[in-house]
Structure formats: structure tokens, C-alpha cells
Amino acid sequence: MDWQKFQQRCAIKFCVKLGESATVTYEKLQRAYGEHSLSRAQVFRWHKSFLEGREQVEDEPRAERPSTSKRTTMWKEWGLL
Numbered sequence: 018m019d020w021q022k023f024q025q026r027c028a029i030k031f032c033v034k035l036g037e038s039a040t041v042t043y044e045k046l047q048r049a050y051g052e053h054s055l056s057r058a059q060v061f062r063w064h065k066s067f068l069e070g071r072e073q074v075e076d077e078p079r080a081e082r083p084s085t086s087k088r089t090t091m092w093k094e095w096g097l098l
Contacts, residue, residue: 025055026074029063039064 025046032042043060
């Protein structure tokens with residue numbers, strides 16, 4: 018995981034514990050990380066998750082590769098690429 022994303026998620030979790038709103042949290046991340054901060058949508062999504070009781074700051078494990086990767090592999094096997 019990207020270290021800055023991890024730090025920002027920890028900061029979001031901390032702000033939630035302090036009772037900060039998602040808007041205030043986003044503004045603080047903008048001041049601290051500037052152009053490298055998470056998007057507003059990401060901050061609000063993580064804020065809501067922590068507010069609802071989420072404890073883990075890491076992403077949920079994702080399913081296998083998207084179907085397009087499998088298709089590309091098959092096309093290569095068939096000599097179409």
C-alpha cells in the first residue's frame with residue numbers, strides 16, 4: 018500500500034475519533050498533503066466507514082484480476098495479439 022494513503026487514512030480515522038466532520042477532515046488533509054491528498058470522494062468514503070465502526074485502515078482484499086486481463090491472455094494464446 019502507498020505509504021501516504023496509509024498515513025491519510027490513519028489521519029481520517031483520528032479525525033473521526035475527535036468528532037471532526039468529513040469536510041473539516043478533508044480540509045486538514047488538503048493543508049497537510051496538498052496535491053498528494055486523497056480526493057474529496059475518497060476522504061468522505063473513508064470518513065463514513067470509520068464513523069460506522071470500521072477499524073482497519075488497509076483496503077479490503079480485491080477479487081482476482083478483471084476479466085479483461087484474462088481475455089488479453091486468451092487472445093495472446095490464440096495468436097490474435
